[in-house]
Amino acid sequence: MNTSILLLILALIGIASYLAGTRRAVALAGGRSSDMHSRPGYYGSYVLIWALLPAALVLALWLAISPLLVNSAVRSEFPEEVRAQPQASQSLAYGMVSTIARGLQVLTPEEREQVTAGTADVRPLLASRGVAIAGDPEPYMMEAAQTLNGLSATSRFGMIATVLAVAIGGLLLAYRRIAPRFRARNQVEKVILGALVVASSIAILTTVGIVFSMLSEAIQFFTMVPASEFFFGTVWDPRFAAAGAADSAGQFGLIPLLAGTLYIGAVAMAVAVPVGLFSAIYMAEYASPRFRSVAKPLLEVLAGIPTIVYGFFALTTVGPFLRDISAQINELATGNYQNFIQAQSVITAGFVMGIMLIPYVSSLSDDIITAVPRALRDGSLGLGATKSETIKRVVLPAALPGIVGAILMTASRAIGETMIVVLAAGVAARMQFDPFEPMTTVTVKIVSQLTGDLEFTSPQTLVAFALGITLFTITLCLNIYALYIVRKYREQYE
Amino acid sequence: MNMMSEAAVEKALEQKMSDVSHKMIGKDVSVYYGEKRALFDVNLNVRENTVTALIGPSGCGKSTFLRCLNRMNDTIENCRVTGKITLDTDDIYDKEIDVVELRARVGMVFQKPNPFPKSIYENIAYGPRIHGLARNKADMDQVVEASLQRAGLWSEVKDRLHESGTGLSGGQQQRLCIARAVAVSPEVILMDEPCSALDPIATAKVEELIHELRANYTIVIVTHSMQQAARVSQRTAMFHLGQLVEENDTDKMFTNPDDQRTQDYIMGRFG
Numbered sequence: 001m002n003t004s005i006l007l008l009i010l011a012l013i014g015i016a017s018y019l020a021g022t023r024r025a026v027a028l029a030g031g032r033s034s035d036m037h038s039r040p041g042y043y044g045s046y047v048l049i050w051a052l053l054p055a056a057l058v059l060a061l062w063l064a065i066s067p068l069l070v071n072s073a074v075r076s077e078f079p080e081e082v083r084a085q086p087q088a089s090q091s092l093a094y095g096m097v098s099t100i101a102r103g104l105q106v107l108t109p110e111e112r113e114q115v116t117a118g119t120a121d122v123r124p125l126l127a128s129r130g131v132a133i134a135g136d137p138e139p140y141m142m143e144a145a146q147t148l149n150g151l152s153a154t155s156r157f158g159m160i161a162t163v164l165a166v167a168i169g170g171l172l173l174a175y176r177r178i179a180p181r182f183r184a185r186n187q188v189e190k191v192i193l194g195a196l197v198v199a200s201s202i203a204i205l206t207t208v209g210i211v212f213s214m215l216s217e218a219i220q221f222f223t224m225v226p227a228s229e230f231f232f233g234t235v236w237d238p239r240f241a242a243a244g245a246a247d248s249a250g251q252f253g254l255i256p257l258l259a260g261t262l263y264i265g266a267v268a269m270a271v272a273v274p275v276g277l278f279s280a281i282y283m284a285e286y287a288s289p290r291f292r293s294v295a296k297p298l299l300e301v302l303a304g305i306p307t308i309v310y311g312f313f314a315l316t317t318v319g320p321f322l323r324d325i326s327a328q329i330n331e332l333a334t335g336n337y338q339n340f341i342q343a344q345s346v347i348t349a350g351f352v353m354g355i356m357l358i359p360y361v362s363s364l365s366d367d368i369i370t371a372v373p374r375a376l377r378d379g380s381l382g383l384g385a386t387k388s389e390t391i392k393r394v395v396l397p398a399a400l401p402g403i404v405g406a407i408l409m410t411a412s413r414a415i416g417e418t419m420i421v422v423l424a425a426g427v428a429a430r431m432q433f434d435p436f437e438p439m440t441t442v443t444v445k446i447v448s449q450l451t452g453d454l455e456f457t458s459p460q461t462l463v464a465f466a467l468g469i470t471l472f473t474i475t476l477c478l479n480i481y482a483l484y485i486v487r488k489y490r491e492q493y494e
Numbered sequence: 495m496n497m498m499s500e501a502a503v504e505k506a507l508e509q510k511m512s513d514v515s516h517k518m519i520g521k522d523v524s525v526y527y528g529e530k531r532a533l534f535d536v537n538l539n540v541r542e543n544t545v546t547a548l549i550g551p552s553g554c555g556k557s558t559f560l561r562c563l564n565r566m567n568d569t570i571e572n573c574r575v576t577g578k579i580t581l582d583t584d585d586i587y588d589k590e591i592d593v594v595e596l597r598a599r600v601g602m603v604f605q606k607p608n609p610f611p612k613s614i615y616e617n618i619a620y621g622p623r624i625h626g627l628a629r630n631k632a633d634m635d636q637v638v639e640a641s642l643q644r645a646g647l648w649s650e651v652k653d654r655l656h657e658s659g660t661g662l663s664g665g666q667q668q669r670l671c672i673a674r675a676v677a678v679s680p681e682v683i684l685m686d687e688p689c690s691a692l693d694p695i696a697t698a699k700v701e702e703l704i705h706e707l708r709a710n711y712t713i714v715i716v717t718h719s720m721q722q723a724a725r726v727s728q729r730t731a732m733f734h735l736g737q738l739v740e741e742n743d744t745d746k747m748f749t750n751p752d753d754q755r756t757q758d759y760i761m762g763r764f765g
Contacts, residue, residue, distance in 0.1 A: 289571065375608035379671065381569060383621040383678055384598030393620065398611050 006059070006160055010167060014052045017171045021047030024178050038185035046184040049191050050174035055167035062162065066155040074148045079140050093141070096134055100145040101152070103131035116142060214472065217456065217465035224459045225252050230466060236429035238449065238460045252463050254470065256431045260346075260439035261471075264425055265414040267350020267435065268357055272414075273407055275354070276361025283362065284369040285391055296366070303359035307419040314352040314424035319343040326436070341436040349425035350435070353417055357410050364406035365399070372398045401485050408482035412475040418443035442467050517542040517682060517712040518563060518600075523577035525558050525567065532558045535577070536738045538731055540682070545704060545713045547727035547744065549720065551759065554733040556716045560684050563714060564600035565593050581682070598625055601675035605687040607667035609659035609674075614651050617659040617670055618642065621678035637677055645673035646703050665696020672703060676711075683707065685715040689722065701726050720760055724748050732756045 022044035029036045036043075075083070075094060082093055103126040104112055115122050122142070123133050137145075178184070222230070233253025279299065283292055326341035341347065372395050380390040396403075418441070426438035427448060449464040456462065518540040525533040533555045540546050540563075548556035558567070565586060567573045579586050586596050598621070609617050618638040621627075628634035638655070642648040647669045651662070659670055668688055675683055685704070689697040704713060704726045717723050723730050724744060731741040732753070740753040751757050 373608070375604060375606055376610060378566065378569070378602075378604060379608040379610065379674075380620070382564065382566060382597060382602035382604070383624070383674065384594050384596075384601075385620075385624050386594050389624050393624070394610050 002156075003059075003063070006163060009164070010052060010055060010059075013055075013164075013167050013171065014048050017051040017175070018044040018048040020171070020175060021045070021178060024175060025184075028178065028180055036180050037183050042184040042188050043178050043182075045188045047171060047174040047178070049188065051167050051171035053191070054170050055163050058166050059159070059163045062155075062159045066159065070148065070151045070155060073151055074144050077140075077144055077147055082140070092134075096137065097141050097144045097148060099131060099133055100126070100137055100141060101148040103129065103133070104145055104149060106131060116146065211469075211472065214465050214469045217462055218469045221459055221462035221466045224462070230254055230463075234431060236445070238463060250460065252459065252466075254442075254467070256429045257440065257442045257445050257467070258470075259431055260425070260429070261415055261441040261443070263433075263435070263439060264346055264350045264353065264421060264441060265411060267346060268353035268414045268417075269407070269411055271351055271354025272357035272361050272410060276358045276410075277365055277403065279358070280362040280365035280369060281391060281396075284366050285387065285395070296363075299359050300363055301359075302356070303363070305356075307356060307417060308423075310352050310356050311419045311423035314348050314420055318352055319345070319348045319424060322348055342438055344424060344426040344438045346425055346435045346437065346439050349421050352424055353414060353420050356417070356420065357414060360410045360413060361406060364409065365403050368399045368402035368406060369395060371402070401488055405482040405486035408478050408485070412478040412482075415441075415475055415478070416443060416471065417441075418447060422447070442471050446471075514544075515542045516540065517582070518714075519578075519580045520559070520562070521578045521580075523559065523562055523575065523579060525555070525562060526574040526576075527570070528572040532736055533562075534736045536733075538738055538741055540712060540714055541729060542712050543708060543710075544729055545708050545715060545727040546729045546731065547723035548714065548716045548731050548733060549718075549723050549759070550733035550739075552718075555736040556731075556733045557686055559733070560686055560714060560716050563682070563684055564597050564602055566597075566602060568593060598678050599680055600682040600684060601678060601680035603668070603671050603675050603683065603685045603688050606691050607664055607671050609662070609667050609670050611658065611660055613656045614642075614659045614662070614670060615655040617674050618677045621674060625678055627678065641673040641677040644676050644707070645669045646699065646706075647673055663696070665692050665699060668692060668696070668700055669703060672700070672707075676707070680711065682712045682714065685713065687716050687718060690718060697722070720748070732759065734759070 022040045025036055025038075025040040025043035029040070071094065074097065075090065078090070078093065082090065085093075100122070103122075104115070106129045107115065107125070111125065115125065122137055126133055230252050231254055233251055234255045235251045235253045236256045237251045239250035283296060283299075287295065320343055322341045322345070323339045323343045327337050327339035330340055331337040376394050376398060377390055380394045381387075385393070421441045421444050425440060425444075427440050427444055428438050429440050429445065430438070432439070446464045446467050449461055449467075516539040520536055520538045520540075523533055523536045523538075524531065536555075536559055538559065548560060550556045561567045562575055562579060563586075565575075567575060575587060581596070581599060584591060586600075610620060612620070615638055618641050619628075619634055622634060622637050628637050639648060639652075642651065647666060650666060651670075659667065662670060668691070672683075672685075672688070688704075689700050692700065701722065704715065707713060715723075715726065727744045729741065730744045730747040732739040732747070732751075732755070734755055740747070740751060740756045742752065747756065748760060751760065
């Protein structure tokens with residue numbers, strides 16, 4: 001009996017418990033369901049929850065813990081000389097043992113006997129059944145494999161027995177609790193509340209987990225490279241030389257990357273904010289409902305395009321176009337056909353990223369502008385203001401804090417963007433202020449530091465975590481500030 | 495005169511009021527919201543320097559008619575107005591008429607106080623500023639003070655002109671909105687249930703204010719409160735199901751109406 005059959009049985013128990021609970025509730029009420037505290041379905045659900053929830057928890061725990069216990073039990077039977085070996089080769093041996101154990105189950109009983117007696121060659125036999133072993137097994141491995149199989153079988157039997165016992169026990173316990181004044185509905189509601197709490201805490205806990213995983217690696221990085229060199233260094237040159245060598249430490253200056261991030265982000269915002277805001281104003285105030293119902297989803301489709309596609313657009317269209325046009329302008333001006341905009345440049349990346357960000361700005365601002373009460377517009381129009389005066393002097397000032405919030409949230413997206421920059425602005429970490437030259441960002445460098453064969457002991461790779469946590473902090477601060485502003489704005493009307 | 499029905503002309507002659515001048519004249523006004531017709535050929539005239547109250551049960555079209563008088567219905571999608579409305583001699587639905595200019599002449603105060611989220615000063619200065627009614631700061635200060643004086647709000651807010659208008663109490667906010675309407679020197683002020691969101695004391699203040707404003711402005715007020723109509727208006731028009739049932743002097747309307755439906759409504763038998 002394997003786990004899926006067990007799950008099937010549990011499902012059947014669940015159905016049975018629901019029906020039993022409902023029946024009993026109906027029977028107790030004796031046709032006058034108003035005498036019962038809750039509707040019969042709630043009693044059914046209550047019994048169902050008691051039958052399945054504890055059993056499912058036990059099952060999950062057992063599945064998580066028992067392999068660990070079996071593992072350590074089998075390893076403790078390994079001979080002395082194997083246990084003296086380093087952890088890695090022990091794990092290798094255990095891997096082989098578990099493969100053999102799996103193989104033994106595929107064999108027929110006669111074959112298994114031959115194998116355990118040592119009369120048949122294990123490796124080709126198992127290979128013919130589709131189980132490949134890395135090398136010839138040593139004798140102790142055969143024994144260990146058998147132990148492993150034995151322990152697994154015991155564990156599985158114990159698991160099935162325990163889970164079924166818990167399920168039926170829960171069922172009976174809950175079944176007996178059903179009484180006319182028993183508040184089944186409140187109990188079921190509590191379980192639903194619990195499920196909702198668990199679901200929302202998963203997201204929060206994941207965030208915390210991400211922060212801590214980055215934090216530990218980042219701290220390790222800062223033990224190798226002083227924080228001041230990282231945060232205030234103006235040269236980015238990590239040098240992929242042999243790790244550990246004293247002269248190959250490299251320089252990990254954050255400033256050029258941060259400058260690139262902010263510069264490209266600023267260009268992107270300079271494109272996205274006016275265009276997005278104007279389109280939001282048009283959508284919210286002027287567009288007819290029919291046009292709006294077509295144009296708004298279309299605009300939001302832009303937000304759904306993967307950023308790598310924008311990267312292509314930048315690489316194959318915008319970049320060459322800017323390069324060629326700059327060459328022609330230069331020829332007209334100086335007679336020298338020489339481009340002054342590189343194909344990969346800050347302006348290319350910023351422009352394309354700005355286009356990517358338009359739907360974020362416009363969609364968020366649109367919602368905020370539409371949320372400005374109609375009464376304010378009427379008040380202004382009633383005083384003889386034109387539509388544009390109303391928008392300029394009443395609607396936008398009222399919506400301004402919300403719009404600023406939207407822009408800050410968009411900015412944090414710009415800062416986190418990677419693919420467009422890789423393709424459109426290049427990977428050269430440089431400190432310069434010419435928008436027509438390539439530059440790079442923090443995110444791009446994180447990717448390049450973490451590509452290829454990795455060893456999480458050298459500063460060359462660990463720096464990625466320090467960069468990551470810096471970026472995380474910046475965007476977190478931006479988002480918190482944005483939320484603060486948006487919340488403040490909400491207080492005005494409610 | 496020829497705009498009025500014969501019965502109304504007789505009444506007017508009877509009461510020796512043939513010398514009244516009509517500020518606004520509505521002739522065969524019908525309003526459609528998409529397919530739905532909300533007003534049916536309403537003929538209603540608004541007398542100068544008079545408070546005209548529009549009463550009737552909810553959904554009877556009184557607010558719709560009010561909003562026709564400064565074309566606020568234009569801001570509603572699918573809304574169509576037929577018939578003719580004149581302000582003095584100008585047809586306000588004429589293509590030549592600038593809606594913006596019309597609304598400067600026919601101001602409006604809404605049901606819910608809707609001060610802009612700006613300072614009290616800026617709320618009042620808003621209208622004069624967009625219409626260029628003040629040449630300099632001193633001028634504007636004077637307009638703001640005069641408007642607040644007129645709305646009876648000056649003494650209450652003169653020390654906090656630069657605090658937010660939304661921080662005032664409901665009644666003060668509504669008087670601020672009236673002051674804001676007054677600031678652009680309109681000829682007619684439309685009020686759409688101006689006291690429905692206010693407590694009795696604030697209501698009394700606004701009613702008193704309406705009384706005083708009558709000297710300088712023509713006022714049309716929509717109200718659900720019969721007592722309020724009786725207290726503040728000289729003329730009353732009763733609407734029912736999109737039709738004008740009766741228009742008469744307020745005194746007569748509340749003591750001896752011509753139409754049975756008016757009688758029933760005033761007595762509280764329906765509505």
